[in-house]
Amino acid sequence: MSLLELQNVHAAYGSARVLHGVSLKVEKGERVALIGRNGVGKTTVVNTCIGAARLTSGKVSFMTRVQKPIRAFRAARSGISIVPQGRRIVPGLTVRENLLLGSAPDRKGPWNLEAVFAMYPILRERADGLGTAMSGGQQQMLAIGRALMANPDLLILDEPSEGLAPVVVDELGASLVRLAEQGTAILLIEQNFGLIRSVGDRYYVMAKGSVVEDGRLSALTAEELKRHVSV
Numbered sequence: 001m002s003l004l005e006l007q008n009v010h011a012a013y014g015s016a017r018v019l020h021g022v023s024l025k026v027e028k029g030e031r032v033a034l035i036g037r038n039g040v041g042k043t044t045v046v047n048t049c050i051g052a053a054r055l056t057s058g059k060v061s062f063m064t065r066v067q068k069p070i071r072a073f074r075a076a077r078s079g080i081s082i083v084p085q086g087r088r089i090v091p092g093l094t095v096r097e098n099l100l101l102g103s104a105p106d107r108k109g110p111w112n113l114e115a116v117f118a119m120y121p122i123l124r125e126r127a128d129g130l131g132t133a134m135s136g137g138q139q140q141m142l143a144i145g146r147a148l149m150a151n152p153d154l155l156i157l158d159e160p161s162e163g164l165a166p167v168v169v170d171e172l173g174a175s176l177v178r179l180a181e182q183g184t185a186i187l188l189i190e191q192n193f194g195l196i197r198s199v200g201d202r203y204y205v206m207a208k209g210s211v212v213e214d215g216r217l218s219a220l221t222a223e224e225l226k227r228h229v230s231v
């Protein structure tokens with residue numbers, strides 16, 4: 001069953017048309033990378049799903065149900081959690097409070113505060129401190145933990161490696177693979193080819209608002225992958 005499917009999606013911000021016919025899907029338990037150079041429309045794919053960009057034609061379906069784009073909190077209730085670009089840790093709230101913001105009480109599953117603390121022990125240590133006082137890598141763990149609190153079937157991450165040291169990116173990759181092994185599907189928007197390779201299984205390449213290529217990452221050489229993601 002497809003968790004998320006876009007069929008010939010066209011989308012715009014105001015009168016600026018950005019997506020020109022995007023089709024892609026993520027099935028249960030899959031690890032899919034959405035790649036492409038800066039400004040090709042990767043974030044707009046996510047924004048269209050949650051109504052932050054305007055769907056002008058085509059279809060977006062969650063769990064095979066055709067949807068009007070739904071707001072982020074409704075997406076979480078439907079089983080799709082988003083880790084946004086730039087992490088968006090809420091200022092003035094503690095680590096624990098940021099995590100609790102992500103919970104979706106109607107959704108059952110393994111994730112709760114204790115489970116997130118077990119996966120990322122630093123969040124337990126810093127639970128009563130401000131989320132924004134932590135390092136970039138720790139804030140990324142917080143953003144992922146917050147998304148997991150809704151027990152998603154699909155986790156969408158938008159450039160999670162941005163601003164992180166290479167060793168932290170490696171740890172991030174390992175934690176995403178563990179999540180996928182536990183059954184959470186992943187849609188990873190990324191430019192860091194090491195992270196794409198370690199996490200992704202299938203890929204879609206975007207250029208100028210369209211999907212121009214897709215396949216299995218194992219079939220791409222490192223050179224081909226680099227060409228798709230170079231800025």
Ligand SMILES: Nc1ncnc2c1ncn2[C@@H]1O[C@H](COP(=O)(O)OP(=O)(O)OP(=O)(O)O)[C@@H](O)[C@H]1O
Nearest residue numbers: 013016018036037038039040041042043044045085
């Ligand atoms: N809120 C907005 N209003 C108008 N145009 C926008 C808006 N957000 C993005 N755009 C434009 O839409 C196009 C696609 O942007 P988008 O952020 O989806 O690309 P991206 O592939 O995610 O790139 P990046 O890796 O730089 O985030 C760009 O030309 C961008 O300038």
